[in-house]
Amino acid sequence: MSQVRAKDLTKIFNGIKAVDDLTIEIRDGNITGIIGPNGSGKTTLVNILTGVIPFEKGSVIVSETKREKVKPFNIHAYGITRTFQAVRLFEQMSVLDNILVVLTERNVFSALFERHKIHHISEAEAILKGVNLWEKKDDNVERLSYGQRKLLEIARAIAMKSEIYFFDEPFAGLFPEMRKIVIDIIYDLKIQDKTVVLIEHDIELIRGLCDRVIVMNAGTLLAEGKPEDVLKDKRVIAAYLGD
Amino acid sequence: MKTKWIIGIIAAVILVIVGIALFDRSPDQAEAGLIKIGVVAPLTGDTAFLGEGVREAMLLAKEQLGDTEYQYELIFEDDQLDPKMTASATNKLIDIDGVDVLVSFSSGSGNVVAPIAERNEIVHLGIASDPNVANGFYNFIHWTPPAEEARVFVEELEKRNISRLGMIVPNQQGAVAVADAVKERLEGTDIEIVNEQTINAGDTDFRTAVNKAKDGNPEIYLLFAFTPELEILGRQMKEAGITTPLTSIEAFELTEERDLFEGYWYVNAAEPTNEFNQAFNSRTGKNQTLGAPNAYDIFNLVVSVTEDEPQRPTPKDIAEGLKDVENFNGALGNLSVGENDIILSPAAVRIIQNGQPVTIK
Amino acid sequence: MAYLAHLGILISIFVMLSMSLNLVVGYTGLLSVTHVAFFGIGAYATAILLTMTDIGFFTSVVVGIIAALTSSFLIGLILSKFDDDFYALASLGFNIIVFSIFLNLQSVTGGPFGISGIDRPELFGFIFTSNVSFLALTLIALVALYFLSHFIVNSSFGRVIKAIRDDEKALQIFGYRTHYYKLTIFMISAGMAAVAGSFFASYITFIDPSSFAATESVFILSMVILGGLADNKGAALGAATIILLPEFLRFVGMPSDIAAQMRQVIYGLLLIVLMIYRPQGFLGKYRL
Numbered sequence: 001m002s003q004v005r006a007k008d009l010t011k012i013f014n015g016i017k018a019v020d021d022l023t024i025e026i027r028d029g030n031i032t033g034i035i036g037p038n039g040s041g042k043t044t045l046v047n048i049l050t051g052v053i054p055f056e057k058g059s060v061i062v063s064e065t066k067r068e069k070v071k072p073f074n075i076h077a078y079g080i081t082r083t084f085q086a087v088r089l090f091e092q093m094s095v096l097d098n099i100l101v102v103l104t105e106r107n108v109f110s111a112l113f114e115r116h117k118i119h120h121i122s123e124a125e126a127i128l129k130g131v132n133l134w135e136k137k138d139d140n141v142e143r144l145s146y147g148q149r150k151l152l153e154i155a156r157a158i159a160m161k162s163e164i165y166f167f168d169e170p171f172a173g174l175f176p177e178m179r180k181i182v183i184d185i186i187y188d189l190k191i192q193d194k195t196v197v198l199i200e201h202d203i204e205l206i207r208g209l210c211d212r213v214i215v216m217n218a219g220t221l222l223a224e225g226k227p228e229d230v231l232k233d234k235r236v237i238a239a240y241l242g243d
Numbered sequence: 244m245k246t247k248w249i250i251g252i253i254a255a256v257i258l259v260i261v262g263i264a265l266f267d268r269s270p271d272q273a274e275a276g277l278i279k280i281g282v283v284a285p286l287t288g289d290t291a292f293l294g295e296g297v298r299e300a301m302l303l304a305k306e307q308l309g310d311t312e313y314q315y316e317l318i319f320e321d322d323q324l325d326p327k328m329t330a331s332a333t334n335k336l337i338d339i340d341g342v343d344v345l346v347s348f349s350s351g352s353g354n355v356v357a358p359i360a361e362r363n364e365i366v367h368l369g370i371a372s373d374p375n376v377a378n379g380f381y382n383f384i385h386w387t388p389p390a391e392e393a394r395v396f397v398e399e400l401e402k403r404n405i406s407r408l409g410m411i412v413p414n415q416q417g418a419v420a421v422a423d424a425v426k427e428r429l430e431g432t433d434i435e436i437v438n439e440q441t442i443n444a445g446d447t448d449f450r451t452a453v454n455k456a457k458d459g460n461p462e463i464y465l466l467f468a469f470t471p472e473l474e475i476l477g478r479q480m481k482e483a484g485i486t487t488p489l490t491s492i493e494a495f496e497l498t499e500e501r502d503l504f505e506g507y508w509y510v511n512a513a514e515p516t517n518e519f520n521q522a523f524n525s526r527t528g529k530n531q532t533l534g535a536p537n538a539y540d541i542f543n544l545v546v547s548v549t550e551d552e553p554q555r556p557t558p559k560d561i562a563e564g565l566k567d568v569e570n571f572n573g574a575l576g577n578l579s580v581g582e583n584d585i586i587l588s589p590a591a592v593r594i595i596q597n598g599q600p601v602t603i604k
Numbered sequence: 605m606a607y608l609a610h611l612g613i614l615i616s617i618f619v620m621l622s623m624s625l626n627l628v629v630g631y632t633g634l635l636s637v638t639h640v641a642f643f644g645i646g647a648y649a650t651a652i653l654l655t656m657t658d659i660g661f662f663t664s665v666v667v668g669i670i671a672a673l674t675s676s677f678l679i680g681l682i683l684s685k686f687d688d689d690f691y692a693l694a695s696l697g698f699n700i701i702v703f704s705i706f707l708n709l710q711s712v713t714g715g716p717f718g719i720s721g722i723d724r725p726e727l728f729g730f731i732f733t734s735n736v737s738f739l740a741l742t743l744i745a746l747v748a749l750y751f752l753s754h755f756i757v758n759s760s761f762g763r764v765i766k767a768i769r770d771d772e773k774a775l776q777i778f779g780y781r782t783h784y785y786k787l788t789i790f791m792i793s794a795g796m797a798a799v800a801g802s803f804f805a806s807y808i809t810f811i812d813p814s815s816f817a818a819t820e821s822v823f824i825l826s827m828v829i830l831g832g833l834a835d836n837k838g839a840a841l842g843a844a845t846i847i848l849l850p851e852f853l854r855f856v857g858m859p860s861d862i863a864a865q866m867r868q869v870i871y872g873l874l875l876i877v878l879m880i881y882r883p884q885g886f887l888g889k890y891r892l
Binding site for chain 1: 756758759760761763764766767769770771773774775776777778779780781782784785788
């Protein structure tokens with residue numbers, strides 16, 4: 001059963017179709033990879049599915065409910081969370097606050113009268129220890145290295161305890177030790193029967209991690225299926241992988 | 244680094260307090276024979292030219308003093324016509340400088356100074372049109388009241404058989420006060436205000452108001468604006484093809500571009516004497532500004548009242564003396580203090596002839 | 605003593621203003637220049653009620669807060685649709701609208717004449733006539749507002765508004781309807797500004813529209829930036845510096861014919877030097 005589907009989705013930027021009549025499905029409990037050349041519309045697709053940008057045509061179906069519009073503050077209720085291609089943390093806040101902000105009350109009035117409690121700190125501690133950032137909990141995010149910021153963003157997504165995770169190039173720029181942490185996180189999510197979507201360029205990672213692969217080119221669907229099948233597809237090789 | 248800044252700020256605060264302590268003057272230490280007059284006026288900002296005029300006029304009056312029983316010191320503080328700065332200047336003059344008399348400029352500043360002066364029992368003379376500034380035993384104003392200017396203006400309209408009046412009024416306290424007085428005076432007469440336009444001080448484009456002002460076909464336009472709005476309005480009315488005569492209350496007296504208003508009559512607050520005008524011009528190289536002759540008179544009134552006292556007068560003595568002033572010869576003519584503590588001076592009708600104001604009546 | 609108390613009162617009033625604006629500008633990152641409008645609403649509420657009715661000062665403060673909350677709700681609803689530069693421009697527009705109402709609604713506000721003869725507060729027969737007693741009352745209000753601000757910024761709500769400052773769009777992904785937060789903090793800060801306005805009106809005993817022009821919003825903003833964004837102590841320091849600096853310069857001996865002008869020059873130069881060597885403000889931790 002698919003949890004997230006896009007049907008006839010179109011997004012136009014300045015007359016150019018970044019996503020062109022696209023129909024895809026993200027299957028429940030799978031790790032799905034989305035690959036394709038630069039400018040193929042991968043990030044645009046994820047931005048549409050997570051409400052960051054609106055779309056001109058088509059629809060997004062989440063858990064069998066059709067949505068003509070997706071607002072960013074609604075995706076949390078749909079069980080969706082994400083990371084960004086260019087890391088988007090709360091730069092002038094501490095590492096700990098970046099996690100606490102997703103653990104605490106969403107309602108304005110409840111938030112006004114809430115102070116974070118011991119259990120919030122414990123939860124944050126567990127999450128940050130999972131990415132080796134607990135020691136840096138009081139540091140401002142600005143002072144972290146690039147890799148640490150990537151890990152923190154992933155940790156923040158984990159803290160959401162969502163059903164569906166969109167990770168946009170989570171491995172880019174990471175050292176091998178940090179890559180291993182992210183791989184372990186993704187496997188953990190799969191064990192918990194969560195749905196993970198990875199935008200990636202590292203084909204070996206795609207081959208090793210993903211249950212399914214979606215290949216995009218020029219805003220359209222080029223191929224989809226199991227990694228071993230898709231990665232041997234001549235069209236995919238011609239458009240993206242090369243000889 | 245942060246600590247250094249905090250220390251720096253604390254040091255500045257300490258300096259203020261030390262400065263205050265050094266300048267502090269308690270009533271017990273009042274120098275015998277020295278009367279201090281504190282003046283709160285706009286010495287910087289858009290209206291600095293008016294504050295400077297007040298300052299020059301008072302310094303002129305002080306210079307012209309011959310031998311006197313007492314000595315007189317003038318202390319000037321800038322307020323930029325900002326109420327919080329007015330309050331600061333006033334508190335400083337009373338508490339630190341220990342002044343006996345306060346002088347303020349404008350109704351806004353006067354309204355801030357008046358209650359402080361009354362509370363501290365310090366004489367206050369405001370160069371202001373708002374009669375509220377004169378509330379209380381210690382408060383006075385020296386101005387040709389709007390009612391007096393309106394009286395003379397309406398008489399002149401009747402004399403010239405003008406029955407349709409157009410008005411262009413900026414949204415400023417002084418202008419609105421005089422406009423209201425004119426309207427009140429017109430009640431019961433055959434003169435009708437056929438058109439009234441409101442403009443905003445600080446604007447530079449009045450063409451919409453000018454075009455609307457043509458409605459009703461007034462026989463004369465009463466312009467309440469002052470420099471620079473007055474000149475802009477005069478030019479834009481000419482450009483709009485308006486040849487109807489213009490008049491004003493006070494404004495034509497103060498403009499540097501009198502050629503725009505050549506041949507037009509207007510009403511002015513009391514005309515300063517030639518002696519004052521010449522002395523002021525000789526000192527500053529400029530014509531007198533609004534309020535300058537009033538400031539000159541205020542200084543001389545205070546001196547006159549003080550010199551009458553056999554012993555060094557208290558502010559209460561000075562206030563009582565001022566209330567009894569009658570037929571004092573000032574720069575603005577023959578002055579008397581009315582029941583409501585307003586130092587009255589009569590309005591005059593003048594005309595611009597060859598670029599110069601000439602009194603008709 | 606009266607002069608020192610006067611300075612203390614002015615500083616306290618402007619610290620209230622600076623702290624309240626800091627919630628919007630420093631903590632939430634919204635460049636608002638509409639703040640002085642709420643200062644004016646509080647001031648006019650107190651002025652009108654104290655001069656035209658039998659309602660006392662403390663009740664007028666509550667009325668002023670309600671008026672500010674109502675107007676800020678309406679203004680904030682529109683402002684929360686804007687970001688960055690457009691937010692600043694729109695907020696300036698509202699400031700001009702409110703100023704025009706003060707200037708033109710003559711039957712209520714006195715128009716350009718303003719309102720004079722505003723009484724000092726009275727409590728159980730005691731009238732806060734002297735500067736020292738008024739200072740004590742102002743300090744009580746200031747401490748109350750400080751604790752309110754402290755409460756807000758240290759709550760989960762406070763964390764969220766800081767996140768809005770850093771990346772509002774990213775925060776929305778995590779289920780936050782950020783426009784509600786922006787509206788709420790805008791309203792809270794407006795209410796605080798109205799309290800400062802009530803104290804200002806009763807202390808000066810005369811108000812007119814000139815105290816609430818758009819330029820005054822810039823004046824308050826400069827206190828927040830000078831003191832340092834997102835720090836209440838910084839807001840206090842910024843307000844104190846900007847109020848005290850020209851007063852300190854009154855005591856620097858200069859020839860009377862240039863004294864006022866030279867003070868302005870020195871004041872301007874000092875501000876420029878401060879911003880060159882400490883662009884984040886005295887106690888600044890954050891940047892806009």
